[in-house]
Each structure stands twice: as C-alpha cells, then as structure tokens.
Amino acid sequence: MPVTDISTDAENRTMTVTADFAAPVERLWHAFTDPVQLERFWGPPGWPATFTEFDFTVGGKALYYMTSPQGERSGGSWEFLNILEPHGFDVIDSFADADGNPLEGMPAMRMTFGFESTDAGSRMINTSHFDSAEALEQVVAMGAVEGTRMAMAQLDAVLQDLREYAQGKGTQVELLDDTHVRITRLVNGPRELVWRAYNEEALMRQWMLGPDGWEMTECVVATAPGEKHRTSWAPVGDTEGEAFGFEGEVVLVDAPRRAVSTERMQGTEGPETLNDLNLYEEDGATLVTVLIEYPDKETRDMILATGMADGMEESFARLEREVLEPTRS
The missing domain is CATH 3.30.530.20 (START domain)
Structure with missing residues (x-):
C-alpha cells in the first residue's frame, strides 16, 4: 500500500x-x-x-x-x-x-x-x-x-506502464475489506472489443465458459439500466458438476468504460452481489477490473472458496485466444 x-x-x-x-x-x-x-x-x-x-x-x-x-x-x-x-x-x-x-x-x-x-x-x-x-x-x-x-x-x-504492471500476472484477487473484492486481469486487445465481448451474446458464448468441460446453455444479455440479465452453464460429457446460473439487473452503463449490475444465483433470493466492471486501455491492452460488493464477509469467503477466480482466469485466457487474438491475424 x-x-x-x-x-x-x-x-x-x-x-x-x-x-x-x-x-x-x-x-x-x-x-x-x-x-x-x-x-x-x-x-x-x-x-x-x-x-x-x-x-x-x-x-x-x-x-x-x-x-x-x-x-x-x-x-x-x-x-x-x-x-x-x-x-x-x-x-x-x-x-x-x-x-x-x-x-x-x-x-x-x-x-x-x-x-x-x-x-x-x-x-x-x-x-x-x-x-x-x-x-x-x-x-x-x-x-x-x-x-x-x-x-x-x-x-x-x-x-x-500497464503491460509492465499487469501482463503475465493472470487474474489477481485483492480483498479490500470485509465486503469488497477487486479482481484484475490484463487482456491483450482493445477496449472496444473487450466491451463487446461482455455485451454481445455470440461473443460471450465463445469465452465466458469457466473451466474446460462446461458449456453456456442460456445467455440473456442486458445492456441498459433496468434490464435483466441471465446466464446458465452445464457440464459436458464426463465433466462432473451440476448445472447452475446467475441472474440480475443492470444498474449503470457508461460504455465502453463501465457497467454495474446485481447478480445472484438463479431461483434464489440471494445473497446478491453488486458487480462493478471497469475497462481501461493502454497501448492496445485492456485492464479489466471487477469490483464486487458482497453483503457480508461470510458470503465473500464462501463464494471465493468455490474457485471462482480460477474459473475466471480460464475464461480470460479463452477471451484472448478465441475472441481477441483472431482479430490480429
């Protein structure tokens, strides 16, 4: 600090x-x-x-x-x-x-x-x-x-320099206090395209899959305050696990810089998180920052213990490989 x-x-x-x-x-x-x-x-x-x-x-x-x-x-x-x-x-x-x-x-x-x-x-x-x-x-x-x-x-x-600061470090998780977590990942691509990857169904289905062996079965995109989003995943083949999904509502949009939305497990009343996505571009690379607000420390620790950050890292690597890299060919 x-x-x-x-x-x-x-x-x-x-x-x-x-x-x-x-x-x-x-x-x-x-x-x-x-x-x-x-x-x-x-x-x-x-x-x-x-x-x-x-x-x-x-x-x-x-x-x-x-x-x-x-x-x-x-x-x-x-x-x-x-x-x-x-x-x-x-x-x-x-x-x-x-x-x-x-x-x-x-x-x-x-x-x-x-x-x-x-x-x-x-x-x-x-x-x-x-x-x-x-x-x-x-x-x-x-x-x-x-x-x-x-x-x-x-x-x-x-x-x-942004690349010097973050390139090669993967997905970084910082505990800011009992209810706030900041997650950062540098991806090699322009902000406009990264923004689209977060907001267009066809692109989301290419990369936002978590660990290998999972598929996105539902993708309802929301791009304006008040709209509802809904995303579901399920294991493929011999992959172990149970299908799950998230839903919520968009709170704020400042394209292509920032988007804030609520998120909770589908079919439940909570606990609900507030996810604050920020994108910053420098020298052709984009720093993705997600600030997550949890209702309490217990919920924060429970969700982080699921391996969420590992799944995000695999998704970010897929974002670079499947969405961003082909545009440079």
Missing part, C-alpha cells in the same frame, strides 16, 4: 497524507496533473472520477464528479492557487454541484500537494487545511481517511 501515514491535527485543523511510490518524482507529478491519469485513481474503488474541466494554470479551475455503482454523483472543484513544477501545487478544494458551484453547508479547504524525491522513488505529502476543527471533523466523519487510503492504493498501477 503506497500510503504510509494519514494523520489529523484538530489544533492546527489539518489532515496530512504521506505516500511513497517506486517512481521518479517527475512521473508522480504527471499523474497528478493529467486529468486522464487522475481519473484512474482520484476516487476510491467504486467511485471513479470524471474530470469535465482542467485548466492547470494559476487561477484556473478543475471540475470533476465521482460516480457510485448506483449512479449517485458527488462533485468537486479545484481552484489552482500556485504551481511549482514538479514539486507541487496548491488548490482550494470544494464540494460542488453539477455546475461547479460550491455546495452550501459543505466545507472548503486549502489543499497542498508536495512531491519530493526519495532513494526508492518519490513521496507525496498532501495536507488539507480547514477553516475549523468542526470542518475537519465533518470530512473525517464522511470517510475521508479510508477513502483516501483506498484511492491512493490505485496509483501504483497508474505510475507504471
């Missing part, structure tokens, strides 16, 4: 975040000053950021919003006070409405970003200065400490 310390000081009305990275300070600077890169980590898992404006000049503004899996938006704005490349910049950070206007009743803060070189790479020191101890307490109560920690944990993937 990059974050080494998060401290609050009620007397001085500050919250300070310190994080270390295995990348040169110039690379860290670019990650924080390029909105395309900021969108990959400015916001905790499940609340990715979208920057709609980024005027990186003294007196300029950046406007953004973060979107929850349910489609709720939380907006923010930065007003740049000073810029000293590559050592840091200061902003007035405000909660904002859809037009970028500060929200009444919500605190604004002066935020300083400092970047310095270390023997191992670079360090970020981010200090937020509040007008009152009550404002500091309000932001902390909203989950700022844990949210910041989880957001900064995504930065390692941004600072490295």
Whole structure:
C-alpha cells in the first residue's frame, strides 16, 4: 500500500497524507496533473472520477464528479492557487454541484500537494487545511481517511506502464475489506472489443465458459439500466458438476468504460452481489477490473472458496485466444 501515514491535527485543523511510490518524482507529478491519469485513481474503488474541466494554470479551475455503482454523483472543484513544477501545487478544494458551484453547508479547504524525491522513488505529502476543527471533523466523519487510503492504493498501477504492471500476472484477487473484492486481469486487445465481448451474446458464448468441460446453455444479455440479465452453464460429457446460473439487473452503463449490475444465483433470493466492471486501455491492452460488493464477509469467503477466480482466469485466457487474438491475424 503506497500510503504510509494519514494523520489529523484538530489544533492546527489539518489532515496530512504521506505516500511513497517506486517512481521518479517527475512521473508522480504527471499523474497528478493529467486529468486522464487522475481519473484512474482520484476516487476510491467504486467511485471513479470524471474530470469535465482542467485548466492547470494559476487561477484556473478543475471540475470533476465521482460516480457510485448506483449512479449517485458527488462533485468537486479545484481552484489552482500556485504551481511549482514538479514539486507541487496548491488548490482550494470544494464540494460542488453539477455546475461547479460550491455546495452550501459543505466545507472548503486549502489543499497542498508536495512531491519530493526519495532513494526508492518519490513521496507525496498532501495536507488539507480547514477553516475549523468542526470542518475537519465533518470530512473525517464522511470517510475521508479510508477513502483516501483506498484511492491512493490505485496509483501504483497508474505510475507504471500497464503491460509492465499487469501482463503475465493472470487474474489477481485483492480483498479490500470485509465486503469488497477487486479482481484484475490484463487482456491483450482493445477496449472496444473487450466491451463487446461482455455485451454481445455470440461473443460471450465463445469465452465466458469457466473451466474446460462446461458449456453456456442460456445467455440473456442486458445492456441498459433496468434490464435483466441471465446466464446458465452445464457440464459436458464426463465433466462432473451440476448445472447452475446467475441472474440480475443492470444498474449503470457508461460504455465502453463501465457497467454495474446485481447478480445472484438463479431461483434464489440471494445473497446478491453488486458487480462493478471497469475497462481501461493502454497501448492496445485492456485492464479489466471487477469490483464486487458482497453483503457480508461470510458470503465473500464462501463464494471465493468455490474457485471462482480460477474459473475466471480460464475464461480470460479463452477471451484472448478465441475472441481477441483472431482479430490480429
């Protein structure tokens, strides 16, 4: 985890975040000053950021919003006070409405970003200065400490070349907390085609099969919020196992970047998970990230113990082999 310390000081009305990275300070600077890169980590898992404006000049503004899996938006704005490349910049950070206007009743803060070189790479020191101890307490109560920690944990993937960071590592499973699991897999192909592979029945039937010896017997695709999806599998030949399937409803679609849907075993009332699919492309490869929210730790552990990740890895390998590779021939 990059974050080494998060401290609050009620007397001085500050919250300070310190994080270390295995990348040169110039690379860290670019990650924080390029909105395309900021969108990959400015916001905790499940609340990715979208920057709609980024005027990186003294007196300029950046406007953004973060979107929850349910489609709720939380907006923010930065007003740049000073810029000293590559050592840091200061902003007035405000909660904002859809037009970028500060929200009444919500605190604004002066935020300083400092970047310095270390023997191992670079360090970020981010200090937020509040007008009152009550404002500091309000932001902390909203989950700022844990949210910041989880957001900064995504930065390692941004600072490295995507292929260097993820290629050859297979399907990676990270336990974020008792109810959230992040699954990542780099696939060698463009995002548009990977998106289609998740949303077109003919393509899904080619790759989303799990371990060898299984076939997809039913595939009802849903591509818009409110639509129902349903998928079933059954063993073939001498393969052991019982037929099973999942069903659910699409909650949010931001093609070809993000899709969120509920999922539960067919014919049951639950437990239901919330699956948040995100796709990011760089240099012809696509990082597939699935953030799964479980109702409780017991359900999380039960489902992971089924070998779900192994089945996903076989499906991802088949996606590359059967869907993506033929397009490069």
